Amino acid sequence: MITSAWICLLSPLGASALITLAGTRISRRAAGYLATLSVLVSFVVALITFFRLVDQPAEERSHVSTLWTWLTAGDLDVGLSILVDPLSVFMMLVVSGVGFLIVAYSIGYMDGDDEERRYFAYMALFVFSMLLLVQSGDLLILLAGWGLVGLCSYLLIGYHQERPQAIAAAKKAFIMNALGDATMALALFLLIQRLGTLEYGAVFEGIDGVGGWAITLVALGLLGGAVAKSAQIPLHTWLPDAMEGPTPVSALIHAATMVTAGVYMLVRLSPIFEQAPRIQDLAAGLGAITLLVAGVVALVQTDIKRVIAYSTMSQIGYMFLGAGLTTYPNAMFHLMTHAFFKALLFLGAGIVIHSLVAEQDIRRMGGLARVLPKTYTAMIVGALALAGIPPLSGFFSKDALLAAALDAGAYGVLLWVVGLIGTFLTALYAFRMIFIVFGGDPSPFVREHLHRPGHTIPALWMAWTVGALTVLSLIGGWIQFSPFWHPLTDFLEPVAVPGIEPSGVEEVVTSVLAVALGIAGIAVAWWIYSARRAEVPRWELGQRVLEHKLYFDELYDAVFYRPAVWLATATSRFVEGPLIAGSIRELTEGTRLLATRLSDVQTGLLRTYALALGGGAAILTLVFLVVRA
Amino acid sequence: MGNVLVWAVWVVAAIACLGSGIAVISFSNPFFSALALIGNLASLAVLYLLLAAEFVAAAQVLVYAGAVMVMFLFVIAYVGGRAEHAFESGPSWQALAAAVAAGVILVDVVIAIGLTTGGRLEDEADIGVVFGSPADVGEVFLTNHLLAFEITSIVLLVAAVGGVILGSERTRKRA
Amino acid sequence: MNGPDVSWYLTLSSFLFAVGALGVLIRRNPLIVLLSLEIMLNSANLALIGFARHLGDTGGQIFALAVMAVAASEVVVGLGLVVALNRSRVPLDVDRLSTLRG
Numbered sequence: 039m040i041t042s043a044w045i046c047l048l049s050p051l052g053a054s055a056l057i058t059l060a061g062t063r064i065s066r067r068a069a070g071y072l073a074t075l076s077v078l079v080s081f082v083v084a085l086i087t088f089f090r091l092v093d094q095p096a097e098e099r100s101h102v103s104t105l106w107t108w109l110t111a112g113d114l115d116v117g118l119s120i121l122v123d124p125l126s127v128f129m130m131l132v133v134s135g136v137g138f139l140i141v142a143y144s145i146g147y148m149d150g151d152d153e154e155r156r157y158f159a160y161m162a163l164f165v166f167s168m169l170l171l172v173q174s175g176d177l178l179i180l181l182a183g184w185g186l187v188g189l190c191s192y193l194l195i196g197y198h199q200e201r202p203q204a205i206a207a208a209k210k211a212f213i214m215n216a217l218g219d220a221t222m223a224l225a226l227f228l229l230i231q232r233l234g235t236l237e238y239g240a241v242f243e244g245i246d247g248v249g250g251w252a253i254t255l256v257a258l259g260l261l262g263g264a265v266a267k268s269a270q271i272p273l274h275t276w277l278p279d280a281m282e283g284p285t286p287v288s289a290l291i292h293a294a295t296m297v298t299a300g301v302y303m304l305v306r307l308s309p310i311f312e313q314a315p316r317i318q319d320l321a322a323g324l325g326a327i328t329l330l331v332a333g334v335v336a337l338v339q340t341d342i343k344r345v346i347a348y349s350t351m352s353q354i355g356y357m358f359l360g361a362g363l364t365t366y367p368n369a370m371f372h373l374m375t376h377a378f379f380k381a382l383l384f385l386g387a388g389i390v391i392h393s394l395v396a397e398q399d400i401r402r403m404g405g406l407a408r409v410l411p412k413t414y415t416a417m418i419v420g421a422l423a424l425a426g427i428p429p430l431s432g433f434f435s436k437d438a439l440l441a442a443a444l445d446a447g448a449y450g451v452l453l454w455v456v457g458l459i460g461t462f463l464t465a466l467y468a469f470r471m472i473f474i475v476f477g478g479d480p481s482p483f484v485r486e487h488l489h490r491p492g493h494t495i496p497a498l499w500m501a502w503t504v505g506a507l508t509v510l511s512l513i514g515g516w517i518q519f520s521p522f523w524h525p526l527t528d529f530l531e532p533v534a535v536p537g538i539e540p541s542g543v544e545e546v547v548t549s550v551l552a553v554a555l556g557i558a559g560i561a562v563a564w565w566i567y568s569a570r571r572a573e574v575p576r577w578e579l580g581q582r583v584l585e586h587k588l589y590f591d592e593l594y595d596a597v598f599y600r601p602a603v604w605l606a607t608a609t610s611r612f613v614e615g616p617l618i619a620g621s622i623r624e625l626t627e628g629t630r631l632l633a634t635r636l637s638d639v640q641t642g643l644l645r646t647y648a649l650a651l652g653g654g655a656a657i658l659t660l661v662f663l664v665v666r667a
Numbered sequence: 668m669g670n671v672l673v674w675a676v677w678v679v680a681a682i683a684c685l686g687s688g689i690a691v692i693s694f695s696n697p698f699f700s701a702l703a704l705i706g707n708l709a710s711l712a713v714l715y716l717l718l719a720a721e722f723v724a725a726a727q728v729l730v731y732a733g734a735v736m737v738m739f740l741f742v743i744a745y746v747g748g749r750a751e752h753a754f755e756s757g758p759s760w761q762a763l764a765a766a767v768a769a770g771v772i773l774v775d776v777v778i779a780i781g782l783t784t785g786g787r788l789e790d791e792a793d794i795g796v797v798f799g800s801p802a803d804v805g806e807v808f809l810t811n812h813l814l815a816f817e818i819t820s821i822v823l824l825v826a827a828v829g830g831v832i833l834g835s836e837r838t839r840k841r842a
Numbered sequence: 843m844n845g846p847d848v849s850w851y852l853t854l855s856s857f858l859f860a861v862g863a864l865g866v867l868i869r870r871n872p873l874i875v876l877l878s879l880e881i882m883l884n885s886a887n888l889a890l891i892g893f894a895r896h897l898g899d900t901g902g903q904i905f906a907l908a909v910m911a912v913a914a915s916e917v918v919v920g921l922g923l924v925v926a927l928n929r930s931r932v933p934l935d936v937d938r939l940s941t942l943r944g
Contacts, residue, residue, distance in 0.1 A: 642940030644875075648866050649765055656771035663779060673845035681854050688858050688881050692865030697873040704877050711884055714854075717845060718895040723887075723903050730910060735880075735917050742921045743873055746928045765867030769860040776856035780849050791847060792898030799894075799903060807900045808907075815904065819911045826915030833922030 039090040040103040042083040043122045046130055047169050049079040054162035057155055066154035070145040073158035077141050077165050080134035088127050096532055099124055102175045113234055121175035125533040129172035129302055136294040136377045137165045139503045143385050144286040146500035164190035168295035177226055177236040187296050188215035195283040207279035214276040218266020225259025242309040257314035261321055268300025268354045270328045275590050281343040289384035292350040293377040301373050304361035305534050322362025326456040329355030333463030341398045342387050345471045359453055364537030365442035367527035371518055372439050375431035378514045379423035382507035386417040395487050405480035409488055414476050416508045421472050423511045425465035425556040431515030441540040441548040461552045465559025473567035683710035701739045708732040720799040851892035858885035870935050876920045883913045
């Protein structure tokens with residue numbers, strides 16, 4: 039079982055190294071197959087690990103395996119260790135399973151790209167980083183995985199390195215993530231100082247004794263990391279820009295890797311966060327704000343990928359809400375179903391973009407239902423699952439999550455209301471996109487530019503992966519339907535005990551309300567965008583605010599960027615120029631002058647040198663004499 | 668009586684030594700300088716004898732005054748003894764400074780000797796008859812200082828090879 | 843035998859050394875510079891042998907013999923240079939050999 043877990047972790051790394059080292063000796067297609075195969079291997083061994091784990095009694099399902107001591111500093115020993123327990127196996131399955139489908143899809147999507155090999159090496163590395171993150175048996179390894187995920191996102195968002203916007207987006211993602219990494223590292227330092235260890239087991243045992251402001255700071259630092267990685271307000275601005283990467287990358291970031299890491303951490307480190315309930319409330323609150331804001335902003339986006347990107351923010355907001363309110367299994371459940379339908383939506387959008395020659399503006403699309411009927415079906419399934427319409431996967435997870443909120447006092451009820459409003463918004467923006475892109479007659483642009491993907495091998499890779507995700511989005515939610523059956527909750531029980539348990543009545547009320555609001559959202563979208571019975575409501579100021587994404591970018595620009603630039607310019611002009619560059623110039627000139635003067639001493643005359651020697655000897659003797667006397 | 672004789676020999680040898688030394692650096696013709704140096708070396712050999720260093724004295728006369736100086740004279744004859752006005756050379760400050768430096772070294776050493784005299788320099792060690800004899804020197808050379816002996820031979824060999832290469836016409840052309 | 847003690851020899855040695863040094867410093871003919879060097883080396887030899895006598899240690903004489911060997915080597919190389927200079931029609935004047943001027 040331990041062996042299979044290690045294979046699962048190292049297989050994508052091996053593929054990445056192999057593709058990098060092989061270079062042009064393997065064909066582009068071969069690189070794609072290699073990466074796909076490695077992630078498939080990961081998935082298969084993750085399945086094996088899962089079944090072995092299930093065979094064991096519930097209380098023994100936690101195994102730590104340490105390869106060697108990775109780092110020693112003073113009393114702190116950090117082993118290169120992985121942890122195999124229900125939570126990590128669950129994440130391994132999601133990451134490698136959905137990751138496999140996305141990488142396989144890439145074989146079709148990236149076909150013909152000049153740098154396919156680099157792309158697949160990065161993709162495999164990305165999957166490895168995420169697996170390292172979820173399998174780590176130690177907080178420091180978690181941080182290492184955390185950093186590697188950030189690095190891979192940087193590499194892949196900036197994949198189109200000839201596009202300045204892509205580079206800018208990559209840098210933005212990296213900096214935002216680095217901010218989170220830094221707060222997380224500070225939290226770890228505090229933990230080391232207090233507990234002297236970073237192993238999960240030892241930390242969770244000793245965490246009771248930390249107490250006071252220290253535990254709050256630790257939890258806050260960790261939350262900072264989670265917020266940055268999961269693109270929650272206020273560190274969310276990188277995510278929409280990250281759409282500069284190729285579409286499968288967006289799918290990977292949003293569905294399988296990266297953004298779910300924050301939720302995973304909230305659940306994995308729940309013993310720490312439970313010591314700081316105020317931070318948990320903060321996490322839930324941030325999630326609620328994010329889900330609302332992202333839902334509203336998604337309503338006015340015109341880029342098909344950005345609409346889906348904001349929907350991710352919003353859905354991750356739900357997960358934060360759940361994890362913050364300690365209904366961990368539901369948060370993880372939503373993470374899984376979200377992985378299915380979000381990957382589906384992105385890959386479907388990828389097909390649309392692909393067949394429209396890289397056009398992403400939904401205003402130029404329309405009537406695609408006639409020309410891409412299968413993609414239309416897949417997108418409808420994805421959007422319905424996103425909106426939480428039964429019996430698709432989103433319904434089961436989102437409603438259970440929201441119902442649990444009712445059990446958490448007045449604050450919970452407030453969040454519950456926010457979540458329900460979010461449901462309405464979700465349905466509205468999802469179907470706004472569907473109706474604009476697929477509804478009506480084909481637009482002039484579509485008629486002119488459409489090129490139908492034929493039955494080539496690349497197109498088949500794209501088709502079957504989307505098909506598989508469609509099936510998963512349809513039935514993936516049925517594995518748990520609380521309160522009737524809940525295998526997932528039972529499975530995760532030893533790791534993350536939910537703090538709140540909704541009653542059956544709360545479940546029913548929530549479900550009915552959520553489904554009603556979802557259908558209402560779809561109806562409104564149909565009313566406005568498909569049937570065109572009503573004008574799109576125009577409200578100049580609101581529109582502008584939303585199109586600028588609530589001016590977050592502008593705010594950060596004004597608060598951080600401009601002062602930094604001003605400071606740098608001032609430093610350059612008043613400090614670096616005269617002081618550093620000036621002193622260096624003076625130094626070189628002084629040295630040159632000195633050398634010129636000194637070279638006069640080099641007369642080349644033998645007797646001068648001999649005189650210097652003799653004089654020196656005389657003076658030395660004199661000095662010795664004086665010292666002796 | 669023997670005391671006075673030793674002193675007399677020492678004074679004569681010392682005067683010859685210094686005088687010939689000054690002659691070496693004063694003659695404008697290097698040929699005369701070389702001849703004066705032979706005198707200098709010979710008077711030094713006398714001083715060595717007074718210091719019970721018979722073997723070194725013999726080596727001094729044979730190797731130095733004989734072989735080395737003959738080589739000098741050959742070279743001088745080959746090059747041609749071009750005369751140079753002895754003390755009129757280079758900037759005058761240099762000659763002055765040279766004299767000052769040499770004088771300072773001299774004064775330094777003399778003061779150093781004066782400071783230590785009266786202490787340890789009076790009691791001379793007692794030595795046997797064999798001290799400084801070829802047997803004695805040979806024994807010490809080949810036991811305690813064997814490494815120095817071998818290194819000296821290598822230095823001489825290298826110098827010989829270097830001299831051949833420097834003087835060889837053929838090598839210079841190839842270079 | 844109560845001859846002059848070692849300090850006399852040392853004084854004589856230092857006078858010789860000063861004379862030799864003066865010769866090296868003020869003469870321009872490389873041949874005479876070499877001869878003056880010989881004087882300096884021999885003054886050191888005199889001091890060495892004086893100390894050997896004073897301490898009753900033959901090691902000083904051994905050192906003097908080694909110095910003689912080194913002096914012979916130095917003469918060989920120095921004279922070789924002089925011959926080479928002469929052959930390439932370079933004037934025999936140490937002040938003219940100033941290619942090392944900075």
